[in-house]
Amino acid sequence: MDRTFLYYQIAEAIRQDIRTEVLRPGDRLPSVRELAGRWNCTIGTIQRAYEELARQGLVTSRPGQGTHVTAPILAALETPLRRAALVHRAEAFLLESLTAGYSTIETEQAIRIALDRWRTLSQTPAQLxxxxxxxxxxxxxxxxxxxxxxxxxxxxxxxxxxxxxxxxxxxxxxxxxxxxxxxxxxxxxxxxxxxxxxxxxxxxxxxxxxxxxxxxxxxxxxxxxxxxxxxxxxxxxxxxxxxxxxxxxxxxxxxxxxxxxxxxxxxxxxxxxxxxxxxxxxxxxxxxxxxxxxxxxxxxxxxxxxxxxxxxxxxxxxxxxxxxxxxxxxxxxxxxxxxxxxxxxxxxxxxxxxxxxxxxxxxx
CATH class of the missing domain: 3.40.190.290 (D-Maltodextrin-Binding Protein; domain 2)
Incomplete structure (x- = not known):
């Protein structure tokens, strides 16, 4: 069941465990054979997932010592894709506002007011x-x-x-x-x-x-x-x-x-x-x-x-x-x-x- 996308799914699941501290620095990951059994896939797929995590700086592997979680690197866990998505959303709102005839100054002021209102609401028990x-x-x-x-x-x-x-x-x-x-x-x-x-x-x-x-x-x-x-x-x-x-x-x-x-x-x-x-x-x-x-x-x-x-x-x-x-x-x-x-x-x-x-x- 070695699919080109499955390794990324496995790597993402482990990355989430590291982010939420289910896995901590120094923890040893399961052997590739054990994890292959859990995911019902080939050993090569697990090896590729571990290589992806190593590329991100989240794990290290040494012959005879297994694969271990490295010291936390927050920058590696905050994916560029997430930041890019937020910028895209902001740009889409800006374009919509400008198209509707608002100036950049008016738009900036509106965002500041909205943020202030949100901060106030977030301090109340009935935020959502x-x-x-x-x-x-x-x-x-x-x-x-x-x-x-x-x-x-x-x-x-x-x-x-x-x-x-x-x-x-x-x-x-x-x-x-x-x-x-x-x-x-x-x-x-x-x-x-x-x-x-x-x-x-x-x-x-x-x-x-x-x-x-x-x-x-x-x-x-x-x-x-x-x-x-x-x-x-x-x-x-x-x-x-x-x-x-x-x-x-x-x-x-x-x-x-x-x-x-x-x-x-x-x-x-x-x-x-x-x-x-x-x-x-x-x-x-x-x-x-x-x-x-x-x-x-x-x-x-x-x-x-x-x-x-x-x-x-x-x-x-x-x-x-x-x-x-x-x-x-x-x-x-x-x-x-x-x-x-x-x-x-x-x-x-x-x-x-x-x-x-x-x-x-x-x-x-």
Missing amino acids: SEHRLRFVGSHDPAVALIAARFADFAPGETPHLTFSGSLGGLIALVEGEADLAGCHLWDEESDSYNVPFVRRLLPGRRVVLLTLAHRRLGFLLSAANPIGVTNLENLVNSGLRFVNRQRGAGTRVWLDAHLHRLGITPEQLPGYDQEKLTHSEVAQMIAEGQADVGLGVEAAALAFGLRFIPLTQERYDLVIPVEVWSLSPVQALARWLATDAAKTELTTLGGYEVHETGRVQWVE
């Missing part, structure tokens, strides 16, 4: 509702739609959304930093979605997979598509500039697995290292002429006036622990997804199949 649902996971326009409609079927409730990729969502569940996660992770060995990853990352926990929809994933291109791209092989030596999703995103997991299967290396795709956090950001890069092709959902192509070439259909599930499943806002969400009105709204976005929307699957 105790029952405010925290969503962490893969970006999807349908999730944003649900958030916008949430108060209609669960009055007084507004979920907090954090788009961090499918793996990031599952890891947030593990760490107690999310109530529900959005996930569309394809497992190459079983040719199925989500269940293998949930069982691997949340062993022994009872969770619900609430299906949001099946969605079409494919190439996003300018309307012209001059060289007639229809598959991944067409991108090799094509001269097209690719824009990628970040590591841990379900789209990236699918891409890396299929590139590996086809024998295509990242070096053969100019722009492979150019990463974006959402389908919308990928589409925007192409629409603005900063890239020629990327992978994304059909809804993003429609929103930005791009050509869409379908490659696969994937299932997007909301992963919900049993203790969260019983909450009234979550039950209201499940009931709403089962309605014809919800399915009609999802279909209107474009690129979604709703025959399983609202389906409940228990994983134990």
